[in-house]
Amino acid sequence: MPTDIEIARQATLKPIAEVAAKAGVPDEALIPYGKYKAKIDRNALPASSSQGKLILVTAINPTPAGEGKTTTSVGLSDALHRIGKKTMLCLREPSLGPCFGMKGGGAGGGKSQVMPMDEINLHFTGDFHAITSAHNLLAAMIDNSIYWSNPLDIDVRRIVWKRVLDMNDRALRQIAGPLGGVANGFPRESGFDITVASEIMAILCLASDIEDLQERLGNIVIGYKRDRTPVFCRDVKADRAMTVLLKDAIQPNMVQTLENNPAFLHGGPFANIAHGCNSVIATTTALKMADYVVTEAGFGADLGAEKFLDVKCRIAGLKPDAVVLVATVRALKMNGGVAKADLTEENVGAVRAGAVNLKRHIENLRKFGIQPTVAINHFYLDTDAEIAVIREMAAEFDTDAVVCKHWADGGAGAEELARIVADKADAGAPDFTPLYPDDIPLADKIETVAREIYRAAEVNIPPAVRKQLQQWEEMGHGHFPVCMAKTQYSFSTDPTKLGAPEGHEVTVREVRLSAGAGFVVAICGDIMTMPGLPKVPSAEAIYLDENGQIEGLF
Template sequence: MKSDSAIAQEATMLPIAMIAKQLGLADEEWEPYGRYKAKIHVDVLEKMKNHPDGKLILVTAMSPTPAGEGKSTVTIGLAQALNKLSQRAIAAIREPSLGPNFGLKGGAAGGGYSQVLPMSDINLHFTGDFHAITTAHNLLAALIDNHLYQGNELHIDPDRVTWRRVLDINDRSLRQVAIGLGGRGNGVTREAGFDITVASEIMALLCLVENATELKDALARMLIGYTYENVPVTVSDLGVQGALAALLKDAIHPNLVQTIENTPAIIHGGPFGNIAHGCNSLIATQMALKLGEYVVTEAGFGADLGAEKFFDIKCRRGQLEPSAAVIVATVRALKYHGGIPKKDLTIEDLAAITRGFANLAHHARIVSEYHVPFVIALNRFPTDTDAELAHVEKLCAEHGFRVALTEVFAKGGAGGMELARAIMETIDHSEMSFAPIYDVEQSLLNKIEIICKKVYGARTVQFTDVAKRQLADCDRHGWSNLPICMAKTPYSFSDNPSLIGDVQEFTITIRDIRPSLGAEFLVCLTGDIMTMPGLPKHPHALKVDLDESGQVTGLF
């Protein structure tokens, strides 16, 4: 089979004006960014507020292998398949981060014959949204340090500045840095650090607001540190929310592109799934629901991370009602969670699949806890044997799970027809009524324990002394009624990535709690989760190149 890059370069794209017309958008409601990209004006959402919503389908997955299980590919392929069945479907997905693009996983625009195009643009700078977010975030960091240098009227304690800097590249050397070195003229000397852009609170809140007014209000709420008297200091105290909003004036508008089969795709925002809430923007999803009959969206990693946050944070915030979910499973992930080393995942092993199926069953239980019907998408890889695929289907039948063999990578929409029909039938026959798993008015301790015990399956939850003090601070400052955003490894239900399968009787440790007052959730960091990833020994950047014709190669 041809490479993803070759398939993308050979595809026939329609002018973006034709895709906009396909969605019924008037000329003044979108702005072209070249021939094949556009931004849809955020005001379209307000204009269409009385239009009925389409059906919302979430694509999630079992616990992945480090290489991923093709969740984005299935999302795109399912949207294409629904269109082949004469349904007006739209894919609503996240923008890729440069960090994993050049790090471990490579590009994140789908794959094979289920890609969004123009693939290289989307994977690289796209329409500049991430650059705007990075710049706004770092402008705020510079303004904070300038305030400290220029007399510090707000009495901010330099040792309690919580606002770090960001960069959309994996760079472990920037996790902890010293700034202001070289004398008084270079600013106040203090410890600081960098996170990856997709961990920025500005990224998170941009993906949870519904208009420009809400954006500015959310920016104003962001916590930047504490005074010497332990009083929280926010962006509104500095009075710079207007400047930050100005930098984001274009980034707030969702991006319109197309799939390899010319199905419309709205791509906007990209908070990390293991650090932030891992979903595309609320604006993009709501807009797609007004423009389409079916909206296929995704959330980062497995159901324990992405789906939980999608249901408890995004759906709660936007009053979304998901109609169904797709849980992506692969033979290789089942064998991986059955205890097979990564190097041996291509070897047929039905016993390992049986052992690893407990992991998939756990993710199915998670989705069921939210009263959302689901279909298992058995995403076929070239190394899968017929016996292995049949064995997975047998196990699904024994557990009462509806399963659909999915071959959208190799066949595009045609390879997702079984999945599309299964999802449509599941939606039509479902009598479930979606509900988040906790009430925001519950105590912080209760909300954290519900996620850790009911979703992850933990036996106990323990808090470091730092986290205990932060819990008390959140109560004292009136932040207890915010949703919880867990930062946890995606490779295990526990906070230890080496504990694979359906691990039982484990303890989750909450080591740090960071208030994201602009995004309106509290981030709870567990285990060794890093907000600035590092590059692997052989980063994917070694494969990326620009050929003589100006084409980017090696992103996949």
């Protein structure tokens, strides 16, 4: 079978101006980045009082077998176009880290891709580079302020602002610097996070406009003085210059699907270590331009969907009108105990056993007042008996389940899903409510997510962490939602516990304040905010062939 990149090369793309015109974007709002991608100047778009229907695509817990959440988002969007619905797709931008690490590309797959996939997966329009530069400018200005007599009285032991890089590099998790003597500054411990975990990324994705962006940047807490009072980004006078670096990055990027339908790709935080959603600006812009907006949230519904609902919707005043929960036979078999090497063999019993993972996600989504539709992302080795089990289990859970063949057939393979989801979106989700209210303590919010979504029996929040949370509440941040950083592979903090574990313990190792973004990060278990490369990284298989074309980029 052809690879994703081989399918992409056979595509006939339209000039981005033509795609944008189809979406209702006038020439004066289009900022081309080459022939097939562009940024959209929202200020030049025509005024609109319309409000489209918001459709969220999420998934069961990811496994190496794959679930195809982005692929399903693309296929559903194309299918909605095919049945006559004016639709806009809103996805996240891929990070270089996973592209060269374990996951590979993040632009969909098969005949449900966004294009040009090689450019999207690599440098794209430079948004991540701008975020990296803005983040590291702040880091440089902090050290510079300390070097020049430290007028803000910053306690070098309590600087919380690290540096970032959009690459998996475990060697940078913990570093010591500046070294080299008096001329280079005062030595201290620090480290790097991956760019997608940066608070700047979260701020870009949650800001409503450029003014809100600058205000949020100024509100970043970079550390504390010797008297334990906070030091803000605006105190080191970095916020305005950072805004300049981000003035283009804040504009949403438009590309197209293989079926030449418009798509916004903007922002890209990971849902295992950040809030995992595309930008509020892209989503709200799309809702003014289309009748239906299809968007995704990262990883499984326990992470991505929970944060979409508890963080993004809360901050931006959004609510989903329909939710799609993606599952595959292969992933359910892995959740049922089958090794990856044995997934090609029919195993009805394992599908049935693994369906407990699907059931858990359905139950969790209902806690938000949401009745999801299950999309069975079809793989060519799936058997009728295995598919029948998923349908049977979904019926047992009182949930619609639809076989989708968009990977092989594009939008035509997801038309049944499109009709069901459009009907549900039109009916709306009037009972939607976040999992917890704003006014309970931060520790209680963490415990609520751990017990209600992860089904933990014990939530271990050490005394030092509780004290830190209380201090932030005293600083006026008690109303913030919590953003849980946890392994994406399991409901627990142990990535090997597949299926639907319960009765486990969730330990909060560390908490971080993202005062500019407007949430508190709770780091659980062994999750790292700077990933490492696997033993055999994807980068080893990526190269240019004799014709100068990229190979190995999935």
